[in-house]
Amino acid sequence: MxxxxxxxxxxxxxxxxxxxxxxxxxxxxxxxxxxxxxxxxxxxxxxxxxxxFSSLGTNLVIVLPGRAETTGGFPGAALGQTPRDLTLEDARFVGQLPQVRRYAPLNVGVAELTAGGRLREVTVLGSTAELLPIRSMKLAQGSFLAHGSERSAQIVLGSQLAREFFPDGKVIGQRIRLGDSRFLVSGVLAVQGESMGFNSDEITIIPIAYAQELFNTESLFRILVEARSRNAIEPAKAAITHVLKLRHDGEEDVTVITQDAVLxxxxxxxxxxxxxxxxxxxxxxxxxxxxxxxxxxxxxxxxxxxxxxxxxxxxxxxxxxxxxxxxxxxxxxxxxxxxxxxxxxxxxxxxxxxxxxxxxxxxxxxxxxxxxxxxxxxxxxxxxxxxxxxxxxxxxxxxx
Amino acid sequence: MIRLSAITRVFHMGGQEVRALNSISIDIASGEYVSIMGPSGSGKSTLLNVIGLLDRSDSGHYELDGTDVTDLSENERARVRREKIGFVFQSFHLVPRLTAAENIALPLILEGLAPAERKSRVDAALDAFDLRDRAHHRPAELSGGQRQRVAIARATILRPTALLADEPTGNLDHRIGAEVMALLEGLHHAGTTLIVVTHDRELGARAHRHIAMRDGEIVADEK
Structure with missing residues (x-):
């Protein structure tokens, strides 16, 4: 058969x-x-x-103040130590490293936003022009923080905030009050939705110097660093740890995490x-x-x-x-x-x-x-x- | 053509030895018409199964068409059955899922014939056995006589040298049974060796040679 x-x-x-x-x-x-x-x-x-994770940016290295490490000592010893601040100056040194393509210091806080008789509490990010490419964010209209704009009072709004405060769509060039300072709206972020529990449609971004003033702090929340390539991530991490240790009197009091490892x-x-x-x-x-x-x-x-x-x-x-x-x-x-x-x-x-x-x-x-x-x-x-x-x-x- | 020498077949039933065939020797020439008769348990069906290579003997020799087929392997026995033997059973043994034409084609499929060749052979068989208008009916839709005609068509489609029928009319009424016998005898006239096992005296008497069996032995062999 x-x-x-x-x-x-x-x-x-x-x-x-x-x-x-x-x-x-x-x-x-x-x-x-x-x-x-x-x-x-x-x-x-x-x-x-x-x-x-990828939407946070590529080849990302994040610097946090403080050691995320448990030591063998008794609990009180670790609790008693305050880590040194992570400062804008630290960030500038990190930015000078050859393995680093760009960096953005970051401060985060909450403040009241007022415009046209409306008022609401918003999350405020203080950073520099480099935040846009590092976090792979996109603009819907206008321009982002200008380079070297630490001292110019401009603000970038999340798309939802722009809609809420300026329903008629005329946003760019409008004056807005954040806390006690006045800002000029320079740009609106494109709709991005929620990412890692963080809704970027409801944030505002202002120059880092204003943010530190607003929140009355010298210390940075994070330094976001973009390494030159995927292969440069580990060397960058080592170099950042090294340079910050030198600046902090030989004390390794920062934590450097790479997105790759988490990912x-x-x-x-x-x-x-x-x-x-x-x-x-x-x-x-x-x-x-x-x-x-x-x-x-x-x-x-x-x-x-x-x-x-x-x-x-x-x-x-x-x-x-x-x-x-x-x-x-x-x-x-x-x-x-x-x-x-x-x-x-x-x-x-x-x-x-x-x-x-x-x-x-x-x-x-x-x-x-x-x-x-x-x-x-x-x-x-x-x-x-x-x-x-x-x-x-x-x-x-x-x-x- | 069929030459059995001292064929013995023993079954073991509940620790007891039953000699279904006890040193049987017969010669059946090509083209003979033989009936094998005897009471049930006399060994006549076992004899037919041994002749048809469905069953093996425990001792003795079997020569078919001049070749010794006693010690053939299972595969070789299947091939000999396919090429030289046609079986017709009391209960027809048609495959219920297949149509009359497909049942008739089964040996051709096993033989590995091409579909075109199969079709012309099956068509010829359907005509020869007057089944043309029943070709696409399944066995359940056929009468007993028609079923046995399909079975005979299937048994003869590869033109076997010997046609072995085990109580071919056992499940048919008298008139239809006579028709089926006439059909088988027609095939005998055309040259096929016909061996019929039956306990129906009238039926057995129609053969040209009568073998009577009892307790595994041949008690009479008359022409």
């Missing part, structure tokens, strides 16, 4: 036991769909988190999570495989006399084996294909319901899901097929 006829004949069999076949295909399809959907969710979460950790954790859920989903495929085996064993018992007949008219053991084998192949092929479609449909629904979550099933998961379905189906048919092929034709014909 040739391959084509084997496939056709086994397909006829699969098609004629409709309920039985549908149930197996359904079980297989659900298993594959579970793998596809769950990995889509897991990988979607990973992409979402990575995307959020990599999240990436690893979420990848492991995705693999984990894929594994759990794959168990359902194994269960489907056992179902296939059970149903095939029943089929062999049901069709004993038919197998006897095929042997009587000259089918070899290999012919019989291949027929059952092909039957399992059809079932798992259909299950895999339907599950693939179902899974991608499910992922599409998730993306529709949660547009922020890029729930695209990873290619490896789709391939692995379908391949596992085929493999379990085929493995599950081995035993029943061997049993059918071994049947004694005389006994089989008499239905025993």
């Amino acid at each position: 040739n391959l084509r006829d084997t496939l056709i004949l086994s397909f006829t069999t699969v098609a004629s036991y409709r309920t039985r076949s549908l149930l197996i295909v359904l079980a297989m399809a659900l298993g594959v769909a579970a793998v596809v959907v769950l990995t889509a969710l897991g990988d979607g979460a990973r992409r979402y988190v990575v995307g959020q 990599e950790t999240f990436d690893r954790i979420l990848r492991a999570l995705t693999l984990g859920v894929a594994g759990i989903a794959a168990i359902s495929l194994a269960v489907a495989g056992i179902l296939v085996m059970n149903v095939m064993l029943v089929a062999v018992a049901q069709r004993t006399s038919e197998i006897g007949l095929l042997k009587a008219i000259g089918a070899t053991a290999a012919d019989i084996r291949r027929l059952f084998f092909a039957e399992a192949l059809w079932l798992s092929l259909a299950g895999g294909a339907i599950g693939f479609a179902l899974g991608h449909f499910g992922a599409w629904m998730i993306r529709l319901a949660y547009p922020l979550l890029p729930a695209w099933p990873p290619t490896w998961a789709s391939v692995a899901g379908v391949a596992t379905a085929l493999l379990t189906g085929i493995l599950a048919s081995l035993l029943p097929a061997a049993r059918a092929a071994k049947l004694d034709p005389v006994l089989a014909l008499s239905g025993k």
